[in-house]
Every structure is written in C-alpha cells, then in structure tokens.
Amino acid sequence: MEPAGYVVVVDPGDRIHFLDWGGAGPGVLLIPGLSNTAWAWAPVARRLQAVCHVVAMDLRGHGLSDAPTEGYEQATLADDVIAAAEGSGLLAEDDDRVILAGHGFGAIVAAWAALELRERCVGLVLVDGGWESVEEASGLDVEEFLRGLDEPPEVMRSMAAFLADRAAFDPATWDEEQERAARATVVETHAGKVVPSTRPHAMEASVRAMFRYRPLTVLAAVAAPVIAISANDDTGSRATALIAASDVRERAGHGRIRAASFPRDGHNLMRYRPEAVSEAIRSAADETHG
Numbered sequence: 001m002e003p004a005g006y007v008v009v010v011d012p013g014d015r016i017h018f019l020d021w022g023g024a025g026p027g028v029l030l031i032p033g034l035s036n037t038a039w040a041w042a043p044v045a046r047r048l049q050a051v052c053h054v055v056a057m058d059l060r061g062h063g064l065s066d067a068p069t070e071g072y073e074q075a076t077l078a079d080d081v082i083a084a085a086e087g088s089g090l091l092a093e094d095d096d097r098v099i100l101a102g103h104g105f106g107a108i109v110a111a112w113a114a115l116e117l118r119e120r121c122v123g124l125v126l127v128d129g130g131w132e133s134v135e136e137a138s139g140l141d142v143e144e145f146l147r148g149l150d151e152p153p154e155v156m157r158s159m160a161a162f163l164a165d166r167a168a169f170d171p172a173t174w175d176e177e178q179e180r181a182a183r184a185t186v187v188e189t190h191a192g193k194v195v196p197s198t199r200p201h202a203m204e205a206s207v208r209a210m211f212r213y214r215p216l217t218v219l220a221a222v223a224a225p226v227i228a229i230s231a232n233d234d235t236g237s238r239a240t241a242l243i244a245a246s247d248v249r250e251r252a253g254h255g256r257i258r259a260a261s262f263p264r265d266g267h268n269l270m271r272y273r274p275e276a277v278s279e280a281i282r283s284a285a286d287e288t289h290g
Contacts, residue, residue: 008087033104037063061202123284
C-alpha cells in the first residue's frame with residue numbers, strides 16, 4: 001500500500017509533512033534521523049500496517065516539511081511531533097494514546113515528545129540513538145561534528161553516483177524502498193549534481209539541538225516503557241551508556257530499558273534489521289494495548 005502524504009500547520013504557519021500508511025490498531029508515529037525523511041521508515045511501516053495505524057513524519061528542515069530559520073530546539077521539535085500525531089488522527093481524541101519510535105536524532109526528538117505527552121505516550125522505541133550523549137559517543141564536539149558532515153564530491157557528482165554509493169553500503173539490502181529513501185535525501189541540480197535536501201541552516205540547527213540533549217535527565221522523566229535497539233558498538237561504550245540510562249530510570253521509579261543489540265550492523269537498522277525494529281514496536285504495542 002502506498003502511503004498518503006499530508007501536512008499539518010504549526011505556529012507560526014510552518015508546515016510539517018507526514019506519510020500515513022493507515023492500518024488498524026494502536027497508533028505508531030515514526031520519526032527519522034538527521035538528513036533522512038519519512039521514507040527511511042518504509043520497510044518498518046510496511047511490516048507494521050497490518051497490526052498498527054502507522055504514520056511517519058519529516059522533521060522540520062527535512063524532506064517535505066518547511067525549513068524555517070528558527071524552531072530547532074527541544075520544545076518546538078517536540079511540538080512538531082505532537083502536531084503530526086494529532087493531525088494524522090493518532091491522537092485525535094483526548095483518550096487516544098501513541099507509541100513513538102525514533103531513529104538517531106529522531107530518537108532524541110521522540111524522547112523529548114514523550115516527555116511532553118506524558119500519559120498520552122505509552123511506548124518509546126529508541127533505534128540506535130536517544131540514550132547517550134552524542135558528544136561522548138562520537139568523541140567530537142559540535143563544531144568537529146559539523147565539519148565532518150559533507151559528502152565526498154565524487155559521491156555528489158550525479159544521482160547515479162549517489163545511489164551507487166548508498167547501494168554499496170550493503171548490496172543485499174538495497175531495493176526499491178531503499179532507493180526511494182535515498183532519493184528523498186537529495187535534490188538534483190540543473191547541472192546534474194545532487195545536493196542534500198536538508199537545508200544547511202536546518203542541518204546545523206538540528207545538530208546543535210542534538211548535542212544539547214541530556215539523555216539521563218530526559219529518560220528519567222519519561223514514564224512510558226522504553227525499548228532500545230543498538231547497532232555498531234566496537235568499544236562497548238554505547239552498551240555502558242544504555243545501562244546508565246536504565247539505572248536512572250529505575251531509580252526514578254520507571255521500568256528499565258528493554259534492549260536488543262546488533263553490534264555488527266550499521267546505524268540504519270530500518271534497512272539492515274527491519275524485522276527486528278518492527279518486532280520491537282509490535283512488542284511495545286502488545287504491552288500497552290494487550
């Protein structure tokens with residue numbers, strides 16, 4: 001089933017785009033990571049739509065959402081998520097509840113939104129992000145991180161070169177869904193080159209917001225059950241950070257984080273492990289809706 005695309009308008013008139021795969025059952029809102037769009041979640045959404053009402057959004061500055069010069073801080077990003085949940089019908093009524101799942105930076109935004117939604121969020125799924133300090137995990141400060149974002153010129157010389165580069169990450173998982181997701185992250189110029197679809201000011205502001213995230217403070221205050229799925233962890237430091245986040249949640253009177261790890265896989269677990277990501281979200285739905 002092809003998802004329908006919609007926009008919801010937030011103050012002061014910015015438009016947030018989302019894709020609605022439909023489906024009956026618990027509401028699930030999927031939030032993509034830095035420089036990605038809702039299409040990155042397609043392999044998971046397709047697997048979930050038989051048992052959940054599935055919606056995936058574009059963060060502000062990404063995809064088909066507007067890219068204003070302001071609004072890339074915790075409160076506004078969380079409000080964008082809530083607006084998408086309400087505008088899509090996932091949270092149409094006061095007694096509706098939603099499961100939030102985010103990838104990378106999207107996991108951070110999902111955690112911020114879960115904090116604001118309180119009891120209206122009944123499950124939080126963190127896909128390779130959201131439980132650790134980005135500065136500590138990367139070993140970089142924000143300026144160093146920003147300097148490392150540019151793609152090599154040879155990758156951006158044409159759409160064909162860009163797609164070939166993305167396919168080469170893991171040829172076995174490259175398919176039409178992955179190509180569509182990749183195409184959504186760039187814009188082809190008249191000269192035939194490609195440039196990121198995320199505007200530079202939006203990328204920088206999003207990265208700075210990501211570096212301001214304080215996972216222990218936020219996750220200790222989220223009442224909803226939390227599931228985390230991690231990818232590559234060569235040093236074991238990410239597992240250590242996840243244990244620390246679980247500990248603070250337990251001390252705050254919330255359950256520990258349920259975790260699954262795929263240490264040999266790359267960051268994009270929706271591509272490399274779509275069944276595992278889908279199962280984590282399904283289990284959150286089963287746990288909260290019976």
